Amino acid sequence: MRHCNLHCVTTTKKKPPAPWVEKYRPKTIDDIVDQGEVVQVLRECLSGGDLPHLLFYGPPGTGKTSAILAAARQLFGDITRDRVLELNASDERGIQVVRDKVKAFAQLTVSSTRPDGRPCPPYKLVILDEADSMTNAAQAALRRTMERETRTTRFCLICNYVSRIIPPITSRCSKFRFKPLARDNVIKRLREICEAEGVDVGNGEILHQAVDTCEGDLRRALTALQCCQRLLGKITAEGLIEVTGLVPEKLVNEYLSVKNYSELERFIENFLKEAYSAFQLLDQLAMIVVNAGQLTNKQKCTLAVPLLWLTIIHNDQNISVEVSDNEVGAH
Ligand SMILES: Nc1ncnc2c1ncn2[C@@H]1O[C@H](COP(=O)(O)OP(=O)(O)OP(=O)(O)O)[C@@H](O)[C@H]1O
Ligand SMILES: [Mg+2]
Numbered sequence: 001m002r003h004c005n006l007h008c009v010t011t012t013k014k015k016p017p018a019p020w021v022e023k024y025r026p027k028t029i030d031d032i033v034d035q036g037e038v039v040q041v042l043r044e045c046l047s048g049g050d051l052p053h054l055l056f057y058g059p060p061g062t063g064k065t066s067a068i069l070a071a072a073r074q075l076f077g078d079i080t081r082d083r084v085l086e087l088n089a090s091d092e093r094g095i096q097v098v099r100d101k102v103k104a105f106a107q108l109t110v111s112s113t114r115p116d117g118r119p120c121p122p123y124k125l126v127i128l129d130e131a132d133s134m135t136n137a138a139q140a141a142l143r144r145t146m147e148r149e150t151r152t153t154r155f156c157l158i159c160n161y162v163s164r165i166i167p168p169i170t171s172r173c174s175k176f177r178f179k180p181l182a183r184d185n186v187i188k189r190l191r192e193i194c195e196a197e198g199v200d201v202g203n204g205e206i207l208h209q210a211v212d213t214c215e216g217d218l219r220r221a222l223t224a225l226q227c228c229q230r231l232l233g234k235i236t237a238e239g240l241i242e243v244t245g246l247v248p249e250k251l252v253n254e255y256l257s258v259k260n261y262s263e264l265e266r267f268i269e270n271f272l273k274e275a276y277s278a279f280q281l282l283d284q285l286a287m288i289v290v291n292a293g294q295l296t297n298k299q300k301c302t303l304a305v306p307l308l309w310l311t312i313i314h315n316d317q318n319i320s321v322e323v324s325d326n327e328v329g330a331h
Contacts, residue, residue: 020226021219024193026066028074033185033218035063038176042071051075051121053146053155055170057162058178061219064158067178068127075121079114083123089130098141102126106149124153132159139166146172180216187211190221199229206235213244220244247281252288255281282310 026032029042038056045051056064069086076083085105091097105126112122128134134142146155146169157173159165181189187207194201201207214221228239241248251271258264271281286307289300 017230020193020197020222024196024222026063026070029067029070032063032067032070033189034181035067035176035178038067038178041174041176042067046071046074051123051125051154052174053150053172054157055162055165055173055175056156056158056178057160057165057175059180059215059217060160061214061217061221062178062181063218064178065129068125068156068158072125072127075125077114077120079120083110083120084125084127086127086129088128089133094135095138095141098138098145102142103145103149106145106153109152122152125156126153127156127158129158130160131157132161132164136166139169143168143172181218182216183211186214186216186218186221189218190225193222194225194235197229199225199235201235206237206240209237209240210235213240213246245277245280247276247284251276252281252284255285256288279311282307286311 029039029046032039041052054068056068058064072084073080085102087097087102105124108124110122110124112119114120128142131139142155143166146153155173157165157169162170162175162177187204190207190210191201191204194207210221210225213224224240224244225235227243228235231243232239240246251274255267255271258267271278286304289295289303289307292300295303
């Protein structure tokens with residue numbers, strides 16, 4: 001009789017390496033880089049103070065989600081799962097979810113001791129990540145739940161655009177703006193992570209290049225470095241340009257030396273063929289103008305205004321797509 005040996009079959013599939021952004025997500029609030037004010041408030045809450053409703057806002061990759069997740073773990077320890085409800089944009093968060101799921105969770109009463117008798121905060125925490133994608137009706141429903149359940153529940157809303165949160169909610173929260181991370185701090189953090197991963201960064205020049213492309217967004221810098229390392233087995237200047245979608249300096253210079261319309265046409269044809277982003281080129285041109293030592297401030301302004309308009313038009317198009325998506329969600 002033949003035995004079925006399926007259970008013995010070993011697969012040769014290697015587990016893909018964990019993304020560095022998750023592997024090095026701050027475990028405690030002391031690991032959060034910059035953002036001193038909010039870290040200070042969270043530290044006070046951890047040492048026994050009460051937690052206000054919180055609204056974290058600011059650009060991507062600056063530590064908003066990491067800060068509240070680290071604080072929650074420190075506040076609740078091994079009962080975090082029971083005490084924290086985390087919803088993000090991938091979950092359904094229309095008015096029905098606020099009425100049912102959030103309200104039901106908020107109404108549960110909790111004690112100030114853990115099952116093993118140790119003390120813990122006498123409240124639960126609802127984290128609504130990417131709250132700016134919630135419909136206004138859902139936000140309005142949330143406002144009433146926040147009011148009624150304050151005794152037993154704290155809310156932390158997280159978003160990029162605070163203007164998309166309705167005033168009755170913003171006025172009930174302590175607001176914290178997360179700033180783009182300071183360049184030196186990003187470099188320090190990247191260096192620590194590269195060291196921990198055993199990745200060679202030479203004299204560190206490459207880290208400066210990674211930071212140049214990330215605009216204070218540590219997630220973007222980390223993702224670019226890891227992509228480069230995985231694709232090429234090392235981190236190089238060219239590799240970073242490739243994975244970040246930057247327009248190579250040679251091409252930017254080519255654009256700047258265009259002399260007439262037919263040269264411009266040829267440039268654009270080649271540019272599109274290579275599939276570079278026109279918006280990225282505008283971004284890089286703006287930086288060149290800002291940093292141009294030979295220009296006066298007035299000249300910089302004259303050159304920057306059309307670039308600014310193009311950027312506004314580009315962003316407006318993105319925002320109108322988001323707004324119409326939200327409207328569809330609201331109906
Ligand atoms: N201030 C910070 N201190 C330490 N690590 C950070 C910080 N900001 C970002 N990171 C790193 O970047 C990753 C993404 O950060 P996080 O998810 O907290 O950003 P976010 O502000 O919530 O961004 P988004 O607005 O896109 O949701 C983290 O896992 C961490 O590795
Ligand atoms: Mg986040």
